């Protein structure tokens with residue numbers, strides 16, 4: 001199935017096996033793989049290069065894209081749009097937004113754009129990227145794949161100390177607020193961001209469905225599962241997280257699966273991500289998925305009033321106006 005696949009966080013724990021699956025099963029695709037650090041010093045980008053090198057006919061390129069810098073996201077999306085217009089790349093078949101950030105071991109950080117880092121990297125920059133490129137999909141449409149998680153559901157994750165929730169004042173979501181309980185509030189901030197992403201996915205689908213030219217593009221938010229071998233457990237986490245991963249989670253995976261059937265490896269999640277993005281069996285699907293199965297997201301995420309409020313606020317955070325996107329109606 002020809003078409004461009006844009007993949008942020010392509011060198012992430014699930015990104016690398018997903019790229020492998022795309023290259024293996026969908027070799028006609030043109031892969032535009034974005035990473036924060038494309039240098040030879042980045043071990044994960046080198047792993048991504050190793051995977052690509054196993055497919056000599058691969059049509060894949062690695063691009064530097066720092067999602068913590070909104071102006072470079074806008075610039076990069078504009079350059080990709082131009083390259084599609086000039087036939088350097090074919091029209092888009094899928095945009096996969098895997099990159100994310102959490103802060104569980106230090107006070108929240110703000111980006112150069114003045115937004116909370118977790119919210120901007122995981123959500124706001126993806127909004128800018130998707131809406132800038134939404135007019136460059138194939139005429140028969142395609143898939144926007146967003147990443148949710150069980151942390152978006154109150155009581156959904158063992159790490160939760162404070163339940164996720166959308167505050168009345170949405171500005172609070174973007175403000176890095178310093179709390180004493182860095183772990184608990186950092187975890188809540190991550191859960192809130194995954195809730196925002198899930199809400200935004202429903203709003204995006206509504207706007208796409210109302211647009212005669214874009215209604216074949218469908219958005220899905222996947223819970224890929226809790227990944228025992230992800231490097232997420234080693235990045236911006238307290239000292240005991242990597243120990244828990246090495247001595248408790250990985251060796252006793254089958255036991256943990258009795259408690260939480262969504263615990264699995266990043267390799268399995270990567271396969272599902274590639275399939276949900278491109279397999280025709282899922283074409284036309286919209287909404288929330290756990291693995292490859294349609295599922296119910298949290299009650300709060302299904303509140304249309306909150307979805308619309310977050311849609312409007314996300315446009316503002318992402319600095320997207322009606323002139324920056326092919327969506328005919330950007331706000332109702």
Ligand SMILES: NC(=O)c1ccc[n+]([C@@H]2O[C@H](COP(=O)([O-])OP(=O)(O)OC[C@H]3O[C@@H](n4cnc5c(N)ncnc54)[C@H](OP(=O)(O)O)[C@@H]3O)[C@@H](O)[C@H]2O)c1
Pocket residue numbers: 008009010011012013014015035036037044065066067068097098099100101121147148149150223224225226227228230231232233235266
């Ligand atoms: N791991 C889990 O158990 C789990 C559970 C549910 C949902 N998910 C979701 O699944 C997705 C992938 O998770 P994962 O575990 O595979 O992630 P991961 O291995 O921790 O990788 C995170 C990715 O985000 C990138 N990133 C961070 N800051 C960035 C920035 N400023 N600009 C661009 N990229 C940036 C990282 O690049 P650098 O390494 O260069 O920083 C890396 O590629 C995420 O959306 C996550 O929320 C994961």
